Amino acid sequence: MSSPLLYLEDLVVGQRFLSGTYRVEAAEIKEFAAKYDPQPFHLDEEAALDSFFGGLAASGWLTASITMRLLVDGGLPIAGGLIGAGGEISWTRPTRPGDVLQVETEVLELASMPTRPTSGLVTVRSRVRNQEKKIVQIFTAKLVVPRQVQNSISKPV
Amino acid sequence: MSSPLLYLEDLVVGQRFLSGTYRVEAAEIKEFAAKYDPQPFHLDEEAALDSFFGGLAASGWLTASITMRLLVDGGLPIAGGLIGAGGEISWTRPTRPGDVLQVETEVLELASMPTRPTSGLVTVRSRVRNQEKKIVQIFTAKLVVPRQVQNSISKPV
Secondary structure, three states, X not given: OOOOOEOHHHOOOOXXXXXXXXXXXXXXXXXXXXXXXXXXXXXXXXXXXXXXXXOOOOOHHHXXXXXXXXXXXXXXXXXXXXXXXXXXXXXXXXXXXXXXXXEEEEEXXXXXXXXXXXXXXXXXXXXEEOOOOOEEEEEEEEEEEEOOOXXXXXXXX | OOOOOEOHHHOOOOOEEEEEEEEOOXXXXXXXXXXXXXXXXXXXXXXXXXXXXXXXXXXXXXXXXXXXXXXXXXXXXXXXXXXXXXXXXXXXXXXXXXXEEEEEEEEEEEEEOOOOOOEEEEEEEEEEEOXXXXXXXXXXXXXXXXXXXXXXXXXXX
């Protein structure tokens, strides 16, 4: 992506960013599950039919990982990279084979970081939607974002 | 693992579970990053030296995924599988190449699920430690856990 990278000074509350899209295939759902979440409803269509999900569903951690990929690939163009301290995640519906995911991110809050004066802490909410525009995941995260002007201690926050 | 699988009725607040261990190699850190979190500090030792992390660090989503694997492999033996509605995650320090991770989970809260009377909602906190017993991740999650006795509507909660 050719978006310019944004520093703390470039961000304002309410600002929104839209990612590209990512199509989730059954093969990727099963491959990820075999490595990190080997439960029947993530591994096998037949076994998934009788489960809580009623059909093959992606591990929530795969949905989260794909979300990260979309954000890194231009969905949230932050200078210095996307460095998260953590956040709150919820999976509102399953990600299914063939789903095409897209992430919309909104800046919720900007704060100073007393322990790291060259950066700020930015709270963002990323909503992940499928091709029917239904939300599959919401992640509200705190990101460490560098200031552009780091050489002046007199610059106001 | 040979632990018996636990139903809602088997769980009590304060109960703890300890997982097996998982050694995180540099190759896995880079492979995961190439797919889902392609940022220099997760991909390349040299590039990582000058970064926020000061050296190669695992994507937080890899740490979360490995945590899930440890829980599924007996670290949290819940009947019906580990089905999370979401939760709060924090990465307290980086996961590094060679780290050996282990998850300790504590039951924090048990609640009914009005929309799903055959299950309950169980809040658990999973702390992930490295080989120095330092915490790298804390995940507080809400899990959907089935009741063992599902055929009596008069059974008390």
